[in-house]
Structure formats: structure tokens, C-alpha cells
Amino acid sequence: MSMPGEGGETVRFDPADGGLRGTLRVPPDKSISHRSAIFAAMAQEPVRVRNYLDAADTNSTLAAVERIGARVERHGGGELTVTGVGLRGPREIDGVLDVGNAGTLMRLLPGWLAAQPGRRWTFDGDSSIRRRPVDRIAGPLRQMGAAIEASDERFPPFTLHGAELRAIEYAMPVASAQVKSCVLIAGMSTAAPTTVIEPAPSRDHTERMLAAAGVPIERAATTVTVGRVDELELEAIDVPGDLSSAAFWVAAAVIVPGSRVVLENVNVNWTRTGFLRIAERMGAIVDGELEAHGAFTPGEPVSTLEIADGPLIGTTVEPEEVPLAIDELPLVALLGCFADGETVVRGAQELKVKESDRIATVVDGLRGLGADIEATDDGFVVRGGGGLRGGRISSHGDHRLAMLGAIAGLASREGVEVEGMEAAAVSYPGFAADLARLLAR
Numbered sequence: 246m247s248m249p250g251e252g253g254e255t256v257r258f259d260p261a262d263g264g265l266r267g268t269l270r271v272p273p274d275k276s277i278s279h280r281s282a283i284f285a286a287m288a289q290e291p292v293r294v295r296n297y298l299d300a301a302d303t304n305s306t307l308a309a310v311e312r313i314g315a316r317v318e319r320h321g322g323g324e325l326t327v328t329g330v331g332l333r334g335p336r337e338i339d340g341v342l343d344v345g346n347a348g349t350l351m352r353l354l355p356g357w358l359a360a361q362p363g364r365r366w367t368f369d370g371d372s373s374i375r376r377r378p379v380d381r382i383a384g385p386l387r388q389m390g391a392a393i394e395a396s397d398e399r400f401p402p403f404t405l406h407g408a409e410l411r412a413i414e415y416a417m418p419v420a421s422a423q424v425k426s427c428v429l430i431a432g433m434s435t436a437a438p439t440t441v442i443e444p445a446p447s448r449d450h451t452e453r454m455l456a457a458a459g460v461p462i463e464r465a466a467t468t469v470t471v472g473r474v475d476e477l478e479l480e481a482i483d484v485p486g487d488l489s490s491a492a493f494w495v496a497a498a499v500i501v502p503g504s505r506v507v508l509e510n511v512n513v514n515w516t517r518t519g520f521l522r523i524a525e526r527m528g529a530i531v532d533g534e535l536e537a538h539g540a541f542t543p544g545e546p547v548s549t550l551e552i553a554d555g556p557l558i559g560t561t562v563e564p565e566e567v568p569l570a571i572d573e574l575p576l577v578a579l580l581g582c583f584a585d586g587e588t589v590v591r592g593a594q595e596l597k598v599k600e601s602d603r604i605a606t607v608v609d610g611l612r613g614l615g616a617d618i619e620a621t622d623d624g625f626v627v628r629g630g631g632g633l634r635g636g637r638i639s640s641h642g643d644h645r646l647a648m649l650g651a652i653a654g655l656a657s658r659e660g661v662e663v664e665g666m667e668a669a670a671v672s673y674p675g676f677a678a679d680l681a682r683l684l685a686r
């Protein structure tokens with residue numbers, strides 16, 4: 246299977262003289278879209294999903310739930326009706342379940358399928374997914390009674406044998422919303438309540454959506470307990486805009502002189518907004534009013550954000566902040582190049598097992614554009630203030646690297662060529678069109 250970005254399209258991003266200006270509605274949230282499709286597939290009654298993300302990762306999820314028996318009607322404009330198979334109804338398939346490039350799909354869906362006694366599925370994906378560990382979900386699922394065979398014990402492809410699961414109390418070794426979600430989903434089928442303890446808070450979209458679906462779920466600090474259910478009661482889900490996509494424009498507005506950008510309908514769930522807090526600490530001014538979210542909310546707050554350019558100072562991102570800003574840490578490195586003093590990220594080893602090794606690809610990529618940046622075992626150190634010269638950067642097939650390169654180009658002195666720009670379509674297919682809108686004056 247091929248990897249997006251390998252040997253693909255090279256696109257040049259010139260300095261955005263005069264700044265980025267305008268108002269955007271950022272694309273639907275990827276994490277919440279994945280969950281809406283998977284939870285709707287578990288329901289028995291049809292579920293209306295509004296504003297579903299039309300991107301490679303979330304389309305992999307729709308294809309996967311269809312293969313195991315759910316019906317997906319696509320009404321256009323991000324509107325779907327998903328008719329599920331019920332919690333106990335996913336069917337076996339011939340061949341593999343292809344998760345494409347989507348780590349979230351690969352780690353959430355097994356939580357459900359592990360609870361189907363006597364049935365089995367084989368999961369596989371692209372060359373990037375084959376480097377992403379599944380032992381982190383195989384461990385707790387085995388403790389619950391499922392069997393999993395993986396290549397080298399750790400990586401896809403892997404085969405999952407469902408079982409009558411037993412409840413566990415699972416203390417997670419790493420803060421991962423994907424692992425937490427997997428165990429909670431499996432825990433909906435155990436006779437006694439299942440508990441997950443996180444080392445630090447991570448995104449809580451699963452907890453919010455399951456609570457909205459009538460699942461007994463209790464949270465106290467970093468402990469989450471889920472009770473058994475026979476059915477999910479979800480009528481409709483309205484997916485808010487993605488903070489992780491919005492973050493590219495927040496970063497661009499802050500570092501490209503003369504910018505003023507307004508971002509509408511952004512999910513500002515506290516477990517996702519770590520990047521905004523870090524950027525504000527560095528001196529960025531992000532104004533946002535909390536707003537109600539419309540008729541069918543999965544319990545997620547949204548806001549309109551207003552960002553303008555301004556001077557930055559370096560900061561240190563501590564380990565407990567990492568899960569709250571995990572996908573935006575590459576952008577912290579970029580801001581660091583434009584900030585006075587040192588910007589340090591610590592406790593972010595998890596970056597090594599994303600779509601690319603994001604410590605190596607960010608550090609090598611930005612250094613190639615003129616940054617003074619060094620990798621550490623668990624993050625990076627940037628000595629900023631000099632901005633970026635420009636040059637060439639590879640996405641390594643990683644959507645967030647591709648878009649990082651683009652924003653770096655806009656803020657650079659000489660422009661940046663991004664190799665493998667098409668990888669952006671994994672989470673943000675409209676990235677180029679939105680950029681063109683912010684450049685049109």
C-alpha cells in the first residue's frame with residue numbers, strides 16, 4: 246500500500262507579504278468525525294451526522310464501518326445518515342480491514358470488535374501505519390480476554406479475535422486518548438464496570454459522546470469508568486471545527502506580519518486547546534468568545550477565534566501539557582523560530598510514533614529552512630529570533646508536516662518548497678483553497 250506524500254507533488258509557498266487576512270470556517274474535527282462514524286455504527290437506529298470531515302482518514306473510517314455492516318448514506322455537504330448494526334452486530338469480512346493512514350481508526354475500532362466472541366478481523370494500512378505501535382491496545386485488550394497477533398508483536402498487520410470480555414482497571418503507561426477510547430469502548434461490553442486511569446488528561450471526545458449516547462460513564466480527575474450497555478442512543482451528531490486544523494492559521498497569523506484572521510466554529514474543548522495556551526504564553530493574542538453549538542451537540546464547546554500578528558517570546562512546554570497539544574507541537578517549534586529566546590518542548594516522546602517521527606522530521610525539516618533547532622530524546626530546543634530563510638522540506642507523507650512547511654514558507658524570507666504536499670488531504674483537503682482565500686485581498 247502506498248503512503249501519501251511519497252514521491253508526490255511539490256508546491257512552493259512564497260512569503261505572504263502584507264499578511265493573511267479574512268474569515269474562515271475551519272474543517273470539521275477529525276477526532277470527533279472518527280468517533281461519530283464508529284459510535285453511529287454501533288447504534289441500532291439511524292444516526293444523522295452533520296459536518297462530517299471529508300478527508301482521507303475519516304473516509305477510511307466510513308469505508309471500514311461499511312465493510313463490517315453499517316450503511317452510510319452520503320447526502321452531500323458533510324451530511325450523513327449512518328445505519329448501524331448494534332453493539333453486538335459487526336460482521337466478519339473477507340480480506341483485511343484497511344485503516345489507510347488513520348491511527349485513530351486503527352486503535353478505536355478494535356475496542357468494539359474485541360467484544361464480539363468467535364469473530365475475527367485482520368487490520369492493515371499504509372506504510373506509515375505499519376510503523377505505528379498496536380501493542381498499546383493489544384496489552385489491555387488481551388487482559389480483557391481478546392487475542393491479537395501482530396507483526397513483531399507490535400505493528401500492523403494484526404489479527405484480532407473477539408471474545409466475551411472481562412472488566413479491567415487499566416493504568417495507562419502513556420497518556421493516549423486513542424488507548425483510553427479503545428479500552429472504554431471495549432468496557433461497554435464487560436459485565437462489571439471497566440476503569441481507565443490516565444497519567445495525564447488527554448482529549449475527552451469519547452467520554453463526551455458516549456455520555457450523550459446514554460452510556461453510564463463517570464469521570465473523576467484522570468480516572469474514567471464505563472458501565473455495560475446493550476444499546477447506544479444517538480440521534481444526531483454535529484461535528485464542530487477542528488482546532489488542530491485551525492492551529493495552522495493561528496500560527497500563520499501570529500508569525501506573518503500584517504495578518505488578521507478570524508476562525509469560526511472552532512472546537513475549544515479544554516483538552517484540545519493546549520496549543521492556544523502555549524501560543525498565548527509566547528505572546529500571541531487569541532480572542533475568542535464561547536458560543537452555543539447548535540441543535541445536536543455531542544457536548545463540545547465552540548468559539549470564533551480572532552488572531553493578529555505580534556512579537557513572541559520563547560517558552561517551555563512541560564510534559565503534562567503535551568497530550569493537550571500533541572498534534573500542534575510541530576507548530577510550537579515553528580513559533581519558536583520567530584520567538585526571542587529559547588523554546589523547549591519536554592516529555593513529548595509520543596511524537597516519534599505519529600505519521601512520521603515528528604521529532605526527527607520537524608527538527609530536520611526546520612533546520613533545512615534555516616532554524617537553529619536541536620532534537621532531544623523527548624522533544625526539541627529552538628533558539629529563536631532569527632525567523633526562517635526558506636528552502637525545501639519534505640512532508641515524509643505526514644499531513645501535519647506538509648502544512649507546517651506551507652506556513653513556514655509564508656513566514657520565511659525566501660519561500661519554501663514542500664515535497665509531498667498532497668499528504669495534507671489526510672486531514673485538510675481544502676488547505677490550499679483556504680490559504681488562497683486568506684491571501685486574496
Ligand SMILES: O=C(O)C1=C[C@@H](OP(=O)(O)O)[C@@H](O)[C@H](O)C1
Pocket residue numbers: 275276277349420421422423424426448571572595
Ligand atoms: O484520540 C484521538 O482522536 C487522537 C489522539 C492522539 O493520539 P494518541 O492517543 O496516540 O496520543 C492524537 O495524536 C491523534 O491525532 C488523535
Ligand SMILES: C=C(OP(=O)(O)O)C(=O)O
Pocket residue numbers: 346347348349350572599600645672
Ligand atoms: C496523529 C494523528 O492522527 P492519527 O493518530 O489518527 O493517525 C494526527 O492527526 O496528527
